[in-house]
Amino acid sequence: MGKTLFSRAVLGLVALWLLAQVQAFSTERMQADLQALQSQGPRVAGTPAVAAAGEYLAAELRKAGYTVEYFPFTYSRTRDQGSSLVVGSTSFPVNSVSGSPSRRVEGPLAVVPGAGLADDFAGLNLQGRIAVVRRGGIPGLEKARLAAEKGALAVILVTEEPSSTRFTFGGSSPIPGVTLSRSNGEGLFSQAGDRAVLETRIVTEEVQGRNVIAKRSSQNPLAIVGAHYDSVPGSPGANDNASGTATVLELARQLAPSPLSERIWFMFFDGEEDGLWGSRRFVEQNPELVRGLKAMLNLDMVGVDVNGSLGIGGSNELRALADCNALQVACGSAPGGGSDHVPFAQAGVPVLFFFRGLDPNYHRPTDTLADPVLLAQTGQVVRGILERLLR
Template sequence: MLGPMYARSRPLPTRPRRPAWHWLLPAALVLGGGWGAWHWANRPQNLPAQPAALARTPSQDWADLRAFGPRPVSAGGHDRALDWLAAQFRALGYPVTWEPVTLERPFDRGGTLKVGSLSVPAAALYGSRGGEQEGRLVRLPAGATTEQMEARGLRGQIALTTCREWDGDEVTWTELVERATRAGALGLVLVQDCGTRQVRRVPATPLPLVQVSAADGRRVLPLAGQQAQLTSNVEVRKVTGRNLIAARVGAKPEVLFGAHLDSVNGSPGANDNASGVLAVLEAAREAAGTPLAGRAWFVLFDAEEDGLVGSRTFVDAHRYPLRQTRAMLNLDMVGVAAEPLGVAADAELLPLAKQVRPGIRVFEDESTQRRETFGRSMNVGGSSDQVPFIAWGVRTVFIHRGLDDNYHAASDNTLSPALVREAGAFAVKLAQAALAAPWMPDEPCEGFKSEGC
């Protein structure tokens, strides 16, 4: 018998510890299976179009959309309108995806114009960044050139003019500001005496660019030549909008119907551009249940009024699928008969537009004047959402009825549902013609290494 002095000095052998993979593998399989089941349950699915959605009319759509009020990015009505539109597309059987659109917007915080003992409130012109300056008020005549402004002694002073004097001159506020800036102006005061008060964008110069009411203007104008103090307070904030993309699962953007959904500040944006939005919705309704639905994207762009921000964001994000796009159809201001329905179209698509609608009005748009470089269009101008597509070599058709008297104004509150339906039907027929016509896609990136290729 062993005594205590011979006690065991090491533990008895034990069962080896199980390798980590013995329990990690089953756990991974369970987690992977759960994720796969969740992903399968939540995958995008095509749903049948609801009969009530198919039976709706542009008149009913406008009655609902107008209730949201003005739709500039960051306004409450803007987001409510977007959510309502998403519900309409889903009811037609189109899954909806969102695309963030980030930008900076200026918000007027008030200002003043002081001349001697007179002080009147001043509001920043849309797009300006505000500032504070002192100088003599220099009266500008209608249509004054930069040289004429300089001759009047504008350098180092503050320009004073009226809306009515420039309204019929086909000179944009941007051109007015650029002329005054080149002439050395330290600021600009515009008397808003036009019959229709329009929101017109101006360059973001670091100078006070303001407007005063017609009543206050009548008190200011006789004081031209006197020293003035001009203050404009503007807050620039980063805001986020959303592009809405409605498309059947697996659909490629062989044709793309587009319109911008935002409006300028303070405007219900009936013609500009609820009319285009409702025409796209009408096109989606007409296409539902047909082969066109599987070959089209319906896109509502945000922040068009802030410089085509939404459409530029979209094109940057979807360059590869856009190689398959035979036609981008942009509908902008199609609900008021300022002029007959017209198109500014790519040279290859214009014959199709004339075939679909004989005698259609053809107009020139700055975006149609382009220069090709390696399959891409350079130096493209224009003021609507077809422009970024043209710059990337996509064939476009700008569908438009011209500028009406309420353009960019608070009085832009009416549209014709019949004209909206007509524009949507024309866009559908043109899309079908583009899909039926022979087409060879461009390959602008072949042989070149550059962004997006």
Template sequence: MRKTSLSILLAASLSLGGTAVWAAPLQGVNLQSDQAFDNKIVKRIKVENIYNHIAKLSKEPRVAGTPAEAAAVEYIKKQFETFGYDTEVQDFDIYSYTEPSKIEFSVDGMTLAPAPMGFTYGVNGAVSGELVYVGLGSPDEIKEEAVKGKIALIQRGGFSFAEKITNAAAKGAVGVIIFNNADGVINGTLGEPNESYVLALAITKVQGEALKSRLESGQAVTAAINVEGSKTEHAVSQNVVATKKATQKSTNQLVLVGAHHDSVDGAPGANDDASGTATVLELARVFANTPTDTDIRFVTFGAEENGLLGSYEFVERMTQEDYDRTVGMFQMDMVGSKDAGPLIMYTNDGEKNTVTELGAAAGARLSQTGQATPYGMEGRSDHVPFAEAGLPAALFIHAPVEPHYHSPEDTLDKISLDKLREVSTIVGAAVYQVARPDTPALENAKVAPKAVDYNFEERELE
């Protein structure tokens, strides 16, 4: 992990709560002119363009490492080049995964509907044994004498799916059942293959709590798991990177705007995340001929669904110079479904940062009510590797997510133009707040834009 060093973002920067902040015009002028500046971006955004990109990208699933992902990469690359950008494609190695042809899970005295789901990079096999509840699956909760030769029942949360499985396997469990901590069925990934995995399936919260209740009442519960046909193979995924260089006197700052272009197997991924990718493309078009004193890098990531592999690869390849001059990273994931909840900005640690300050201020300026976009705490998208490296980053998403998330029903007809407009204008205005050339009379100002009040929300994604 790179050392956090944001002190040279600008010579004329100041600190708000310990966060490095860009130089900006004097406050009195800001209050009168920010909306006028916003309009230079907002009025040029054509939400129909975003919709049309989604239509192109969501004709079929774009699983990382497949020809369909490669076709999406080529489409994105050509769009960036049409806008006049020099575009880089970053290849990186991954493991592709074929879903099982058969998943069976039986429990004495219980019928499971909906059916259990497998995990990406899960293994094949057949086991049966007594079911044992082990909480969140931490090493301390799992006792070898309790789980050896048995199937561990584990609640979602606290640890990754992979950690829960390997923790149980290390104590001798022959299988793992993970039940959700929210409504719906888990559609999860283990991140990468691992020889230490044992058979593992995911069930709903209701199903898991019913099993837990039986166990806690003293009943002996026997279960059997059978998984066939899954396959893990080496493959190549790609990131697509387009950079807009500053056209005015450069502040030597860099802003990152991203989304992931891959989807899960079987899902056209109109909202997850063709919507984010299409919004990145439209913002790239708008900014292509917009004067800026800041570099803007537009990125679509591959293999997000495999464990954020593309964004981790991108962060690993960042030069120290680019790292030091990065103001923040704006990630857009699932930003268009009419069936999802309101917009929220998630940070990996649940703390405000430069990106949320910019997003909240832009949201307040653009909202008819003047209400700022709230923030919360959530990982699970491509803002995470940037945050872990010490860079300000936030995920823009509508939550709770729609019920057809990660399913064949994630299709174009579920897309809302209003939600696309909301996110594209807020992110566009927030990025321009940094990137716009300051007026000459105020170019040495050391006053940041007025902070707005925005609230933390405990809002689950699912």
């Protein structure tokens, strides 16, 4: 009985210690950060809203004792000027996908079966046709390339999001692409062979982006911890990705007194939603620094418990450093692509991607909530990894 009571007491003390560790990440402060970022409105790259968000981050990081630098960069972005789709005599409210060429095409509809994965394109003859395919599963650019290889003139991506939501291919598509909400476009899957006219009307604009970098040493870092702070048009971007941004900001505050902070750069990327431009440009322009990194840890959409666990993907060696059990955090796996760790991974840097799944408000005006408790849990896992990696 005595040993049992002692064991319970020890477990109780451990639980209290773990709770204190998570509470060291101030949920009140992170909630204030989330609200401050959302108050700017949609943080679209190249707009005053994202510039104001960057200034907020810089001011908070300076308060924590960091030297803040901006990393400016430019890239081209396409903007829709009234793209259209007419099937028979019916018009549909489509939106061109950024990275699509501007073109008018005409031909019969052809349906890609299933979820529109690579295997679903096998055996299809899309020559001279306009492909109708569901969005998701694999990147939209891959679907467009697969459709083009089969001879398609264009691709219509039917999405769960509203038709007004703008997506990006994250690169140049060989054929025009538009999105259409499922509520407007589900019927197209039963209209194979119907004649359609699709026109993408697009203008190209130059965007000035700006990463925010916090450092406590003039030496090159051994690790970068990052998150993108831009969002898509029409969305205040609470979970995508004020959640990752606020977590990295609070982690920087927590580590500021530690010698670890002198080995880490905390980076807030711009232009992610248009194709990972902030991380791409940084990797391109800093090859020597990138070669010296032991890790890049990227946080994206960590504020909504979609999957019941914190997804961690990337390097197996780094993943092994995550002591989720000790922190009583449920951890699972995460997909490998789609965010700012990708350019680093392509340059040979070991990476980890922290992600809790696509919530129902993804890229919508209703993306207004993120749970600071989940942010605190994520930050604690990341901190533990950094401590084991760099000490």
